[in-house]
Amino acid sequence: MTTPITSGAVSTVEHTIARRRSEGGGALIGYLPVGFPTLSDSIDAAVALVANGVDIIELGLPYSDPVMDGPVIQAATQQALANGFKLRHGFEAIRAITAQVDAPVLVMTYWNPVVQYGVERFADDLRAAGGAGLITPDLIPDEADVWMAASERTGLDRVFLAAPSSSDARLVRAIEASRGFVYTVSTMGTTGARAGVDAAARILVERLRAVGCTSACVGLGISNPEQVREILGYADGAIVGSALVKALADGGVPAAARLALDLAAGANNIRPASTPQ
């Protein structure tokens, strides 16, 4: 089921998404920032998410100027930074999470921390820690030559964004540049739970499919199992962020785990399973 990758690397993220699809469901991707509310709680929360049905972890690295994030994630990452988050904690967290669970761990990071760490060094250390790749909200393929080369060399996934405002030519570019999946931005806006997920998401996935996308996961504004189910009716994965962070903030690891279990119910039995693997 895995798509052959140019470098010969096998994307565990793509593999996981394909497996979930063949099981008749879709991938549930859960976002948490490292170091919130504490480093060890963020690790425990990620492990608990996987134990409760989250398929892929998106681990956010707190950053001082997160322009794609809404108030919930801003507040959480600002607290993590105030508590002394350092990039090395990110690698520690990945190591600790992947030691306990099998789910792939993608890192979501704004670009400057990677640049300052050194793109090649970051790729090596991410690989060594067991990370699957990067989601880069403020790095577009046009500016990504260095990261393209580093991810080719190390076999890491690279997830670029597609937005409702993207031209067809840019969708093609995002698909060609991405490995793992294309992060399909459901709505024109920042992260944060929304009552209804835009019709824009369905239209954008259709547009991505029309130009050859085989792995499209939808994020922004998704907070409940009904939305997950709706999205997985047409997309390959659903990404939940702010709702999980809010649950973690309000009720600690148990609350985040409960929400994950709820959300996971929305990610199963969407269509008949295909031939068992």
Next chain:
Amino acid sequence: MSLRTQPGPYFGDFGGRFVPESLVAALDELTAEYELARNDPAFAAALTKLHMNYSGRPSIITEVPRFAEYAGGARIILKREDLNHTGSHKINNALGQALLTQRIGKTRVIAETGAGQHGVATATVAALFGLECVVYMGEVDTERQALNVARMRLLGAEVVPVKTGSRTLKDAINDAMRDWVGNVDTTNYIFGTVAGPHPFPAMVRDFQKIIGEEARKQVLDLTGSLPDAVTACVGGGSNAMGIFDAFLDDPDVALFGYEAAGDGVETPRHAATITKGRPGVLHGARSMLLQDEDGQTVDSHSISAGLDYPGVGPEHAWLASIGRATYLPITDDEAMSALRLLSRTEGIIPAIESSHALAGTLELGRTLGPEATILVNLSGRGDKDMETAGRYFDLLDEGAEQS
């Protein structure tokens, strides 16, 4: 090869577009429309008409001999952007981008502001063009520049105090970008400085380069030759690019940008981005910035809200890297002394931002000697700074403060 009018997106190793994909379409649209507009005589004519009949261009130059006595006797000439409508150079860019907004057909504009000068300029053009206007301003800045907040509201703009991060200009830009991501269909972002993603650095420079084009001719008419040096303060760097650009291909004209050194560049409380920063990515462009070893932006400090920014425009980073312009730090105290000196010797109260350029020029004049001519961009007037100056120099008696 000419150094002038670099089209972007790159200035040497700097510049580019490090933005969420959601904004790319809007940036492409802006780039394309700007390209059409800059080649359209009707656009140029409309802008020139506004300059002449609304904002008061050309701005004059003023020679300041009594001030120059403190600068080693060098000949010092001020370019009087402080006399523009709204009180600073910011109106030049706001008018250009408002015309562009109208051309694109959007009805709502947003802006970030530090000292409030760009916010006031944007609120002004929004009123003039009948556009809805929201200005993001760090909460710290709304407090220290309360007069400008009142001006913007009087002009009909909504001012949003930004309470995240350091609550200054950098965070105002973050919130303006978030607004733009969510409202890009109806909204144009009137960016205030030569930073940010392409096309802003090149476009804002183009709207400001009239400062140097006028001044170059005015100084030639007055003195018969080009100045030996041109000086300006640098926060994001729009007034500096505005006056530098016309002189970039005059190799005998030295260019000096003065950054805010706050309490001193040896302390952690400064905003001297080129002096103390490293290359990195912030607010959509690769440039110099103040950051820690993890690439987290470090809070800046300056008594001047307009210079209190940990980044700088990519063209300045490039001009510094190739040695065409020199960037030096000026402390709060040096700037405030220069503010008082110009006020008392020439009857001109400069903005605290511009006072950094004046302070640097005093030192430069002593170095260059009495034969030198220095052109200074007096980018703004000090009316907005009277509360800060009043406190700094203890000018207000208790009764006056209470009234």
